[in-house]
Amino acid sequence: MKRQNLTYLINGGRSMLALAAIALLLATSPATPAAAPLQVETTVSATQVRLGEALTLSITARGDDLSSLTVVDPVPDEPTLKDLPTTWSVRKITERPSKKDDEVFDTKTFRYELIAFAAGETTVPQARLSLGGVGATTQPLLSAPLAVMVESLLPSNSDPAQLPIKEVADPEAIPLPKALWAGLLFAGLLVLVALVAWLVYHFKRRVIAYVRPPAKPDQIALEELARVEGDHLVEKHLIKEHYSRVSDAVRAYLGAVFGIDAMEQTSTELLGTLAETPEASVVYAEIEGLIAEADLVKFAQLVPESGRCKRALETGRRIVLESRFLLQPPPEVSGPAATPPPDGRARQATGQVRR
Template sequence: MRWCVAQQYVFSAFLVMALSLQLHLTGQAQPLGKIVAAYDSSAVETGEAFSLEFRITPAAAHPAVTNLSPWYGVLPKENILACTHWERTEQGWRQALILIFLEAGDVILPPLPVVLLTGDTLWSAPIRLSVIPTPTPEEQASWRDIKALWLTPASWLERWAWLLGIVVGLLMLAIVVYWLLLRRPKNRRKVRETVHSKSPHVLAAEQLAALESQRLWERGALKAYYTELSRIVREYLERQYGFPALESSTEEVLQCAQRAIPSILNDPLKALLQWCDLVKFAQATPPAHYHAQAMREARRLVEQTAAALRSAPSETSSYPSAEPPA
């Protein structure tokens, strides 16, 4: 009886040891894992290097050989530019390949077998790619930059806000245009009307009187005196006879005035304008008696031309001549 009990204990112990060994061996068995292909895009240009990776996760037995021959039917062997050895990573195993496609079209790379050191085989999934032709320089030049996104208004309130802003902006622009084009030109017209409301000879006489009262030649300001005197005479001729005396040379002014003013005034006018030019541009100094005489010649020009236009010639007076130096 005791012997039977001992046999039962021995058999139970042996059974427990066998089960423990089986569980230990089962725990050390490695799963085969799964192979996937990773790449950036399914579209690739002709002649452009295309990179992809094969990854085996979870960590399985060490991969031994990747058989690439199933691809040779659609991808020549020489178009496989690089194929690295399998490397261990934290997640499993990885292998990098670099391919190049020379013809455009849709390509399906068939599954590849990967043989493990244990003798098992893993198969990759088919890879579908779209090979597009490389654009020509003319096509690239015609491409436009991507425009920014335009957000449509979410409600009518936002639409009215935009419309209100546009209306306010247009109103402000109209006010500015009104001020620039209507208000300021009116002010200028008023100034011109005030100045031109007087006849040319009256305005010239007033300007000559104002210039004479300053007695600039007595203070040595000959250039300022003769410059202003020339301007008054030229402006008078321009307004009285309608030719651009202010913008013309002295020779041109004399040619136009010769056909308009009495002939007796041609020589005094010529001497006056020439002396004005010599003082302004050559720093010449007329005779001392000519400073006051130049004013009298200008005043006589205004008075006698105005009288001639009224068909009532006045008596002329003679003054000592002061011919400009040659």
């Protein structure tokens, strides 16, 4: 019996020691800090400003986590910074992101630039701050109203009621007239139409360039001679340019007809090549005269009279018209071979030079 009572006493002592140890641990463990309440500090850059002068309002909040802190829309009948009376106007709003000012708390600052439009002692409107935005369940906190003295721009002895106008007009939104909107819309439509027309024009030119067959040498030469005539170079006393362009147009045409590099050959080389080409005999005399006269103008400073200059242009046109048949393909021979001419050379009207 005594042994059993001793066992009970030992077990009870152990239980008491365990409870005491638990109580000691709870007493010595650090307590969890309570959430710090949201604190708001409101300051102004000056308590006395002149009418129309900017005033900086700073609202600094301090708390545990301010990442969701915002300025929410005010409730009715309680004007704040987002529902200003005509006494104040907001010119600029800036917001500094929240940051840790120590190991526990955040700080977040909202800055407003305000302009007063009424003289006398007035109160800076309050800002409504809330954690979580408009839909937050926590009670919003208002910034403290601060008194500011706004000095008038008028002399101290004047009566504002007797003045024909106000010191500073209240800010008003100026709507754009409907005629201006209509004009902007019409101008935009014109720009769009012009852009579409430009795209169609250039696309059409590219399509035509791909589809249209290349111009023939005689057509190119005649068009260039017509441009020379239309530029009235003789009347402008540009004789050398007149002969150069006429000579170049004829040279390019001869090179295409007879398959020679007429633009790079000298006059002597070109005339020698044409002299050996039977097909060129029909216009050889005109070619020789035109090239010789053009060389005299370009290199010997010859200045022919206007009539002679115009005849040189006609000579170039005649060379093209009288030799353009050489560009036609030779007719197909269906019967027996044609008898060669007496000199034994078969004249071919193929437009190619026979060396």
